[in-house]
Amino acid sequence: MIRTLLAAALSIAAPIPLQAQSLSAREQVQIDALVAKTLADTGVPSASIAVVRGGRIVLAKAYGKQSEAAKPADAAAPYQIASISKQFTAAALLLLEDDGKLSLDDTVARYLPGITGGDRITLRQLLSHTSGLRDYWPQDFSFKAMATPVTPQGIVDRWAKAPLDFQPGQQWQYSNTGYVVAGMIAEKVSGQPLMQLLQTRIFAPLGIRALDQDEAVGPGFPQGYGRFALGPVHAETPAASGWLYAAGQLSMSAQDLARWDIARLNRTLLAPDDWSAQETPVRLADGSTNGYGLGVSTGTQNGRRFVEHSGEAVGFLSENIVFPDDKAAIVVLTNSWFSDATSRIAGGLQAIVLPPPTASAEDQAALPRARRLYDQLRSGTLDRTLLTEDANFYFTPRAQADYRTSLAALGEPTAFVQTGRTRLRGGFVNRTFRVTYPNRTLSVSTYAEPDGAQRFEQFLVAPVQ
Incomplete structure (x- = not known):
């Protein structure tokens, strides 16, 4: 459920912060041409994008066919954002830590019994993919069990009680299972369902319309699409309910995700030290790091700092990149899980809307x-x-x-x-x-x-x- 995207080739030194300016007519034409050509080249049915510039949303637009229903693409339609959801689960635990209800350095066993290595795995390791818990969905397809509904406990019983892939803190390995465990802990500590906790503490204050992706299916919602090799594009059958809980359960529009990005840029809603904690790379026992913090990847590409995460659900790919020094962000949501359309559009948007950095x-x-x-x-x-x-x-x-x-x-x-x-x-x-x-x-x-x-x-x- 993760596809890493690093920024398309940018320039070479520290960037100049953008002014809060709207897109020019030329930029809008370039963006429309970029998305149209990418969809045509790849066969991806639709894309929904948002651009933040100077700390405000300057573009939110959808293109193409969002479902089999014959109607224009709607920029307000909620796409499944999959693993981009992880930063919201991590934020929930940070908020609960602020409330004094838990510490990210607590062990899992303090809250949930029976997890393999739970007496040694910390909540921070769950959120940074360093726990050693076996990932329940490493495949880039919907495997057999996903045709049957599941509960978080069902996922835990099958995968979080298996032998660890490595000792906690020794390696980095993407683990959706770790986020399921984290979501269960958030619910136990808060006394609320995770979606209700997120709605109360994050979505309502920011004016974000977010849905559980299990509810964002059927008429009125974007349809996921796939293909076999180079065969025809076909509508995908969604996974049964419960499979993306806490690890990728959210659906929202590109514009709504951009509102969260603006909160990150302005250090609002969460305490500044919570934002910093989420964006601080977690180090392994040997002192190394790959830049992953708590639900987000961080780094610098050709002198430009970024905070990023991508997502993959059944029939959907998504990308969200924030550029703190530019007060900018780019969101790209597509209703397919084939081709490089998502990364191609994201890279093209960067080239159009971000200023070239000043050379040394x-x-x-x-x-x-x-x-x-x-x-x-x-x-x-x-x-x-x-x-x-x-x-x-x-x-x-x-x-x-x-x-x-x-x-x-x-x-x-x-x-x-x-x-x-x-x-x-x-x-x-x-x-x-x-x-x-x-x-x-x-x-x-x-x-x-x-x-x-x-x-x-x-x-x-x-x-x-």
Whole structure:
């Protein structure tokens, strides 16, 4: 029930916060074209998206066929958000901790008996997928038992009482089972059903319409779709009731999920330290981490911080990415669980609505140096003082001739820009550049000295496939 998405290629340094501005007409046209082309290319029936910019929702729109009923796509329709629900379950436990009713460092056995390793597994480990409890739904299809209704206790009895996959805190392994246990603990401590707790403490205060996904099926709701290999797209049969409890039980619109993202950006509803706790990567016993906190993944992609989670339910894929420094967020919900449409749309939206980060002074200075050497190589006028001893060894007469002949034939580049992040390797500064021509694109991989001379140790040109 998780499909990790990292942001599409962004620029290279710290971003400038966005102003609270609406989308331009050009941006709206680009977004409409992006979604329409993606749905057409992939066969995915529909997508519902929301964009937060400058801390407010500037777009909420649905596209395509949400069900077999003949009516326009509705941006208010609640899609199944699946594992994106986990951050809400985690937030419920954080709120109960604030109430003094539990501690995330309590063991599971304090609240629920009979769980394998329950005397050693903490609530924090449940929420960070480090408990060792066996995942009950690792498949990307609806397995046989899912045709029959289940209770949380039924899931616990079959999977949470099996031998642990590893000792608590020793590894990271996605476990929907851990979230079922967490939801049961939340209900026991609060004395309320989990959905009622979430409604009272989170959804009602934020004006969010959220449903249990078991109730968001049938006429009036988006239909999930699937396909076998490259066969025709068909409507999926939903799982029987109970299978996504606490681990992925919510349905809501993209706009409603964006309201939660705004609360995260503004540090409202939850206490600021609760937001921080959710976004703090949990470390394993050996000190390592993959960036997962309590129901969310965190990290930095090319200098831009993100908080992210994706989701997969029967016939649905979803993506939710928050960019704290930009006061921005992107939500993409689709009613299929095949193809890369969700990630393609999310990546495309980032490229359209997020500002390109400002390059560092060092990167700004490096760009014209790289362009100068590139132009020398394509014209056959190489200045060897720009190269280290090793680079001079590499650029033999044959290498120079091949560079000149092949690059000169392409004419004048239309663009020469740095891509990806700057990094150190082997004592040199590594940068990659993209060279664009009308009919093809090249990549330039460079290593340069870190001192004032900035001579090139490497300058390799290759086609981009």
